Amino acid sequence: MLLSELIKEWPCTVLQGSIRQAINGVTESSTRVRKGYVFVARKGRVQDGMQFIEEALEKGANTIVTDRTSIDLSRIPKEITVLVIPDSSLFISYASAKLSSNPGEELTIIAVTGTNGKTTVSHFIGQMLRAAGLRVAVIGTTGIYINGKFIASIEDSMTTMPAEKLHPLLRDCVDRHVTHVILEASSLGLCANRLAHCPIAIGILLNVGIDHYEEHGGKQQYINAKKQLFLLAEKMIVNEDDLLCYEIGKEMDVSPMYFGNDHVNGEQGKLAIHVPGNHNNLNARAACCALMALGYPFYEIQQHVSALHLPTGRMEKYSQYGIDVYVDYAHTPDALQVVLEALREEGKNVCTVFGCGGDRDHEKRPQMGAVAAHYSTHVILTSDNPRSEEPAQIILDILSGTSGFPTPIDVLINRKYAIQYAIRKAQYGDIILVAGKGHEQTQHIGENILPFCDMEEVKQAFIYRNLHDEKS
Template sequence: MKLKDILTEINFKLLQGDLEQEIKELSYDSRTVRKESLFIAITGFETDGHAYIDQAVKEGASAVVVEKSPAKFAPGITYLQVENSRRDLALLAKNFYHDPLQKIKLIGVTGTNGKTTTSFLIHHILESAGKKAALFGTIKNLIGKKELSSSRTTPESLDLYKYFYSLQKQEIEYAVMEVSSHALALYRVYGMKFSAAVFTNLTSEHLDYHRTMLNYKKAKAKLFTQLKKDGFAVFNFDDQAADFMIQSSAAQNNLTYSLVNENADLSTANYELHNQDLHYQTKGVFKVDIALNTGGVFNIYNSLAAALTAYKLGINKELIVQSFKKFSGVPGRYEIINAGQDFQLVVDYAHTPDGMENVLQSALANKKNNLIVVFGCGGDRDRSKRSLMGNLAEQYADYTIVTNDNPRSEDPADIFTEIKTGFSKDFKDYEVIADRKQAIARAIDIAQKDDSVFLLGRGHEKYQIIKDQKIKLDDRKVALELLKTKV
């Protein structure tokens, strides 16, 4: 494609070169540059792409997009200056791949908690109804039957457009995508038009980046400004941020779901919760009996959001009911690990105060004996939640084991100290075991008949980050091996 055509809708200054040259590939990573590529230098948080321009040229880049004019220009290379290269990356990718979203219904799911499960459910319903759908999110990216690894909740804009181009070639009609606040703030979905969008909830998270809850809320709301006018949005009516999100919507059709308000478009006031499943009846735009093979009040919310979204996409209500019955759950989301032991063990990704409380409320509602909780807090992230999570552990658990999550560059001892500030001065029913494997082993060792053991914070994650090391650690595998030994 000619460079001048890739630059449609982009304000730029030509520093050197011409716009008639052919471009065969786009790249924002100098390690992936090939001959006749356009390299986009992005100013990142840890590294600056401008420092790798010479490397990109050496690898074959024939044109470079910059924010800062380089001190020297390589001969024969075209240099273009823009105001915001990260934002314009999305437009460059859209142009280069001929806007594949024109033929794809893009469904975005945002919120603090529930994005992954809600996305999985919507994708599962569509596939069960015979629709061709892709999934992009925290755990994996799925295109048809091909599973791709996921390094972040929402991929970079260029990677997304590569995926969308592949979907178009395979005639895949739907793309269901988790949309994080970082993705919205960092232009990863800039300029993309969504056919549908879902808001799950908003609680304190990522304040290390957003600084205030208002900034965080505004970042989430951006998704709904990118809806097509003939699209629709689905909102959790019970969340205090729902009105703010609804006011942000560019769609003409906005719908709500609720557990407490029968004025919502879809609601339920009659439900049953068990350790491994739940049942409820819906009211509103359609009435059905729903059964789901997973526990937790929060999964009623997730399934209501998915059901309402699928229904508005034209899926028959009976097909929705049948697909829920066949849903096997999401890895690391209220995942029950069973090796024949006489107590319950659950692995869950809950790593925020709200997520933790939701899981522990469900655990408490179904517990038969003692509740043992193993958790930690991530390093280099929002510190304000640590004491809150410590307080929740004391409030709900009969015994607590504080351990490492992903401490990253922080000293784990400092994280433990901040967690313990949430404990009352007389609280004694806890211990600190820094090594997470040992902490899980300890919980399993002390568990008695009919106890419940909950391993919180890491869910599906397969690696633990300590300093600059990435260590293999999967809570589910560790727990299963230890349970087999105990049994």
């Protein structure tokens, strides 16, 4: 595509160079620049694209785009085109869609947002649409799935991938004869305009918790990010049982559909939901509401509900010696509480192994400590992607919320040893919850990203216990 064709419907000022040149792609990352690319020098939360213009040019960029007029043209060769546009993130979204020939217009796209439950609801919708005979893609935290088959993971474990990657992926979905795509829409992805030029047929708002307040600069900014989905979607579905979500729905110009623990868009017929936990009952009802929004009658939806199963890392169960171990992604106070409530319903001892991630969401740490101490009979605190923070300091933050509870608490900073200790101490009939990482396959410690899978460590811990028992 010629640059002139790409920008003809986009306001811009040409500072230098020609717009009559071929464009092969667009990116905001200098590491992904190829010959003939447009490099968008956008200011991000951590780094400024202006610092990487030279690297982009060395790799073959022929156009630089920015939303700031303070660019130093003296360091850019005259043959390189330089454009100033009003909003860099919106331009990336627009250009990515156009360079892929707007594949979203050929698909029915459902976007799911919420602090908790996005992955589960997305997979539930995908499972039911497949059961209805459709060809479906699910894109989110756990990766890319087409018709239930894992295709690839998403770089940097992003919940909502950048527009420059999303639109080529949607084009691939069209080429694979996919008709429906379910996307996880994170608050960060929404406020960064990653879905701005992705036509969304149905948006779903599940809940609003405290996770990511720090990253957005406060509670209201986080809520405003979630509200972006109302502006993008043709139809909205809202959790009526979440008071904040309900109030947001009432504020919007177009009235949404609602679901709750006792109904799906007003329908109160029985649903044979066989996944554990009241929160997953609600997740299943959200998925059912999506199918109703697509035009499926309630009686037909009822036929597909009984086959729903949880995705990897969501209350994923492994048992030996009468000990049940659950691996779950719960990494917020709300998520940890609903999972522990579900496990406590079985009336057994529950040992919780968890930590909190570093470099983010400090205020949730004592809250999660309090939740774990309240609902568990034993808590083992450990590391969970400490990143650049000291793991011991993170654990001290969590411990500050556990005072006043009689629950015994142990600390083992090494997550592998913490899991082994929990399984070695467990007795017949006990339940162990290993929370926080779920499907993740790595552990981020300092500058190192190391292989680590909770479920694999659980299985290895039982082998270790077996060997220990044989020796004794």
